[in-house]
Amino acid sequence: MSAVLISAEDLRERLASGGSPVRLLDVRWALGDPDGPQHYLDGHIPGAVFVDMETELAAPASPAKGRHPMPEVAHLQKCARSWGIRGGDAVVVYDATGGMAAARAWWLLKWAGVQDVSILDGGLPAWERAGGKVIAGEEPDPEAGDVVLTPGNMPVIDADAAAGWQGLLLDARAGERYRGEVEPIDPRAGHIPGAVSxxxxxxxTADGYFKTADELRSRFEGFGTGPVAVYCGSGVTAAHQVAALAAAGIEASLYPGSWSQWSNDPKRPVATGSEPA
Structure with missing residues (x-):
């Protein structure tokens, strides 16, 4: 079992050692920024494969399932093999936004049974600060992998489970969206009743690194007790929260449909304001 995070320095050493291969996945994506492929072409870690959030790490969007539904495992396996992943490979995922997008690939691969998956702490900026090389342009297509994926290796909940969650339900979106002050993309503003912002x-940190395990543990313990589940807008940044919880030694379930699914269902109640209820 791998650590959740790998530092840029440790990744450089691992790549330079000439040991077992490390598959690098570039997962640059952000809401409102469709230019991930161009960012990759402008500069990426040598050997990295670009991974598309919308077509490879999600099924097609729908009001019933949300903006980034989980892909079918057969589709994810086809994509993982196209990225060159073989059984037993180590995989490192990165972006340039503190792992906010890369964590989706981390979570999905862990869910699908890939054991050795880590997020590059600090992403591409940290790699460059550590003196890592960055190259522009296309990469040769990797040799097809043979990884066999099996679903169900990370805990998942649905809308009904979120509605009746007996424990700590964390809303990973920005505070103003939780409170219902703004809602830039989904049909209703607010949060799931009972969820904590x-x-x-x-x-x-301010530099885009994960806080220390102790700092994260203290943060999450301050929200309450009991089993933990997380949602966000569409199940992407919630994966980052699950990763942060895992780095702190806390297991958490993910609600993949998240607010984009919940807010599209008129039967689901909505709370506003700073309090959970």
Whole structure:
């Protein structure tokens, strides 16, 4: 079992050692920024494969399932093999936004049974600070992998489970969206009744690194007790929250449909304001 995070320095050493291969996945994506492929072409870690959030790490969006539904495992396996992943490979995922997008690939691969998956702490900026090389342009297509994926290796909940969650339900979106002050993309503003506001951005330092395990543990313990589940807007940044919780030694379930599914169902109640209820 791998650590959740790998530092840029440790990744450089691992790549330079000439040992077992490390598959590098570039997962640059952000809401409102469709230019991930161009960012990759402008500069990426040598050997990295670009991974597309919308077509490879999610099924097609729908009001019933949300903006980034989980892909079918057969589709994910086809994509993982196209990235060159073989059984037993180590995989490192990165982006340039503190792991906010890369964590989706981390979570999905862990869910699908890949054991050795880590997030590059600090992403591409940390790699460059550590003196890592960055190259522009296309990469040769990797040799096809043979990884066999099996679903169900990370805990998942659905809307009904979120509605009746007996424990700590964390809303990983920005505080103003939780409170219902703004809603830039989904049909209703507010949060799931009973959820606690825990913005994902607060898992990170000002430089885009994950806070220490002790700092994260203290943060999450301050929200309450009991089994933990997490949602966000569409199940992407919630994966970052699950990763931060895992780094702190806390297991958490993910609600993949998240607010984009919940808010599209008129039967689901909505709370507003700073309090959970």
């Amino acid at each position: 825990a913005p994902t951005a607060e898992n990170l």
